[in-house]
Amino acid sequence: MTSSAPTRTGAACAPTRGPIQAEPLTCTIGAELRGVSLADAARDHALFAEIRALLLKHRVLFLRDQDVTRADHVAFARRFGDLEDHPVAASDPDHPGLVRIYKDLDSPPEHYENAYHCDATWREAPPMGCVLRCIATPEVGGDTIWVNMVEAYSRLPEHIKQQIAGLRASHSIEATFGAALPISKRRALKISYPDAEHPVVRTHPETGEKVLFVNSTTTHFVNFHTPDNVRVGQDFAPGASQLLSYLISQAAIPEYQVRFRWRKNSVAIWDNRCTQHYAVQDYWPAVRKMERATIIGDQPC
Numbered sequence: 001m002t003s004s005a006p007t008r009t010g011a012a013c014a015p016t017r018g019p020i021q022a023e024p025l026t027c028t029i030g031a032e033l034r035g036v037s038l039a040d041a042a043r044d045h046a047l048f049a050e051i052r053a054l055l056l057k058h059r060v061l062f063l064r065d066q067d068v069t070r071a072d073h074v075a076f077a078r079r080f081g082d083l084e085d086h087p088v089a090a091s092d093p094d095h096p097g098l099v100r101i102y103k104d105l106d107s108p109p110e111h112y113e114n115a116y117h118c119d120a121t122w123r124e125a126p127p128m129g130c131v132l133r134c135i136a137t138p139e140v141g142g143d144t145i146w147v148n149m150v151e152a153y154s155r156l157p158e159h160i161k162q163q164i165a166g167l168r169a170s171h172s173i174e175a176t177f178g179a180a181l182p183i184s185k186r187r188a189l190k191i192s193y194p195d196a197e198h199p200v201v202r203t204h205p206e207t208g209e210k211v212l213f214v215n216s217t218t219t220h221f222v223n224f225h226t227p228d229n230v231r232v233g234q235d236f237a238p239g240a241s242q243l244l245s246y247l248i249s250q251a252a253i254p255e256y257q258v259r260f261r262w263r264k265n266s267v268a269i270w271d272n273r274c275t276q277h278y279a280v281q282d283y284w285p286a287v288r289k290m291e292r293a294t295i296i297g298d299q300p301c
Contacts, residue, residue, distance in 0.1 A: 029148035030258030031058040042075035060270040077131040077293035101290040113279035115216035116251035122173035128297035137262040141283035152250040153212035167200040202300040
């Protein structure tokens with residue numbers, strides 16, 4: 001009598017992966033993802049597609065314990081599109097597009113991060129989004145706040161929506177990053193990166209939502225001086241600046257925000273087309289080191 005071993009019909013099945021756990025952090029913005037590695041998402045098309053869909057829904061995503069390499073960080077971000085360097089902040093020499101945002105006792109005293117801003121709107125095509133990983137963080141402090149600018153627009157009074165519907169505004173790197181530079185370097189920076197003009201209300205290219213698109217790099221409206229807005233000169237400069245200040249201030253409303261406390265190897269992924277953020281600088285003289293991959297975007301319309 002002979003015995004036969006069980007017949008193998010194929011290789012052992014690969015373990016199945018359950019859906020990503022996404023826990024919303026507020027009613028309007030932000031979710032923390034669990035059970036996912038960015039290193040895996042950099043190589044798995046379906047996993048990346050799931051993360052991208054969650055990003056469109058929640059606008060900013062947070063992940064903990066992402067002990068990944070710089071190469072994995074860059075590879076994941078490149079799934080969204082090509083990356084860009086920053087003209088002022090230093091990049092990792094071995095990984096183009098990975099900007100080092102290191103704050104320590106030797107850091108320059110600029111305070112451009114602790115203002116509500118949308119990254120690089122001084123570009124004709126501002127970034128689509130960013131992937132930021134924490135390398136080192138203070139024991140206390142150093143949080144980052146993100147803001148849902150779709151919600152900020154939707155809750156504006158109707159007469160304000162009507163007034164700003166066709167307005168366009170200028171965004172300047174000279175007035176922000178350049179402000180701390182000597183005048184010759186500041187002017188050279190503006191020559192390299194002339195002020196960009198964008199609609200005050202942009203349309204999100206994937207969701208179709210309306211977005212309030214002014215921030216701390218916005219300097220002035222470019223088409224406010226019309227008969228509908230200006231009766232006499234007094235309406236022009238004060239009227240325009242007061243309206244712009246009011247619009248910029250909407251990012252500071254807590255109901256539109258989520259605040260994230262960093263730990264080493266935490267990651268934030270955000271949609272730069274519909275959010276702003278504010279890096280709270282309350283931790284000096286402690287050290288805070290972050291590395292950010294920034295994805296090239298499209299021209300707002």
